[in-house]
Amino acid sequence: MEMSVKELANLVGISVRTLHHYDEINLLNPSKISEAGYRLYSEANLDRLQQILFFKELDFPLKKIKQILDNPSFNKQEALQLHKKMLMDKRNHIDQMIQTINQTTKHFKGEINMTNEEKFKGFDFNKNEYEQEAREKWGRKTVDKANEKLSNMPKQERFEKENEMNNIFRSLASVNNEEKSPASEETQQLIQDWYDFLNDNINYEYSLEVFKGLGELYIADERFTKNINHFGEGLAQYMHEAINIYVENHL
Incomplete structure (x- = not known):
């Protein structure tokens, strides 16, 4: 059962303004927007809000809460x-x-x-x-640990893998510069290549859910955003959107 922003605010005892702010900073986005433009919240949104308020009650800053909840390893x-x-x-x-x-x-x-x-x-x-x-x-250490296999490879093999990885990012930056939709066939094939690369070479199990969470980190974690955008301006956001589409199409 979906709830309006006012209904959710009344249920929880927080202000509508607070929920709007959470939406604006991508901490809690509604599951959908109605045809009339109203925010609608799902059961999953309520579960996330509960986690947000638990962490907030314990004096975690909103930025840290977002990083924790968006991490693919969050349990x-x-x-x-x-x-x-x-x-x-x-x-x-x-x-x-x-x-x-x-x-x-x-x-x-x-x-x-x-x-x-x-x-x-x-x-x-x-x-x-x-x-x-x-x-x-x-936090970041989980993702850092996921790269263990790559860093422990022999020098030549690691060089080849890093080059393969960089080529995927360069190709994605190219289609982004050409203003192709994240849903385009070419972009989605490159996202498939990236997903396959992660599962073949990184010491971590990238399910579709985890892959989507990784895409969230691309825009939630400044370190990821900066490194990815090194290949092209706006690439982190572009990959985030493309990964979401990929996951939705393969569930």
Whole structure:
């Protein structure tokens, strides 16, 4: 059952403006736009929004949340367990702060004496350790690890594979410069070549779902965008769109 932006805002308790902002930054795009121009949200959109709000509750910046959710290795079950762990620790931290407040109140009344250490018990100004844990699980290191097989090849073989890879990118940049549609037969054949190359040469299993997630990284991760656009201006966005079309056609 699809929901309008207003219905979703009322259900969750956030503003329509917030949902519009999430759409504008590609953090949460509606599943479709109605003929009248209204945003419509699917069940999958609701699941993603729940993840967004879990991470936001735990002080993750929106940019980091997008990188995590768009990563092809993101696992919802692992994320829920991480959320639970984080929230339980946060609850324990809040309980400790409340206890410190209660103790301080008694101290002011002269009922007890607090040491200087006790006055600051519960305060923690360290960086969010769980942001680092999430980054380890779903951040750039996962994609870096996927290139292990390529980097461990003998020099000549690696050179040949890198040249093959670069030729695919150059060909895609060429059809992009010719303003051919991402759905064109020539472009889709090159995307097929890229998909085959990844599965044949990279130490990672690229299912269609993972391949689509990789295409998301091309525009979500500045490092990928910069490296791909080195072959041609706007290539990262072009490949992102072409990969989405490829995946839709092969599901």
